[in-house]
């Protein structure tokens with residue numbers, strides 16, 4: 001049995017902040033005359049703030065100055081921060097705390113691997129910060145998912161080989177990043193969207209402790 005590690009994405013896996021990113025991006029896109037659909041939103045999940053805005057601008061063929069770009073990024077984040085300001089433990093997704101506690105009880109190393117620069121603040125707000133051995137977020141990386149940097153840094157800090165790392169992800173970019181890192185991606189969301197993952201669960205309520213045990217001893 002090889003020692004495993006469990007890496008959790010944040011937005012859309014631990015907390016439902018994906019809906020706040022959506023609302024903030026939609027408002028911003030509409031304010032510059034760009035249509036913004038849920039399908040386009042799917043392509044922004046797991047993607048950094050800079051890359052997300054670049055994508056929105058490319059869909060509309062808009063070019064703006066660097067100053068305007070920075071202004072829009074600040075606007076989006078301020079809007080997003082106003083949503084997350086009110087967050088508390090009630091916004092933790094179903095069974096996430098149970099799964100974390102089970103892994104802690106089984107002495108499994110746990111990391112956060114998120115593209116978000118707001119990750120630490122959110123974890124503190126929902127009282128989960130202390131459950132992680134290692135936290136790697138948007139402030140620690142230079143490359144955005146699907147680049148595997150965020151997960152590789154987490155594996156390195158935990159001192160576990162990438163092929164023994166299980167990654168829980170809700171985004172296509174994140175599943176691709178885990179695959180590129182040669183890790184084991186488990187999708188949290190829809191099978192049609194996350195078909196590159198090894199397994200997909202709608203949410204953690206569908207994941208049995210038997211399944212986790214298998215992952216630990218595999």
Ligand code: B16
Pocket residue numbers: 009010011012021044045046047048049052077113114115116117118119138171
């Ligand atoms: P921020 P994750 C990602 O977090 C989100 O999925 C993505 O929608 C967001 O643009 C990105 O974080 C950056 O977030 O603007 O807060 O720095 O899913 O990797 O936990």
Ligand code: MG
Pocket residue numbers: 009010011012013045046169170171174
């Ligand atoms: Mg996510």
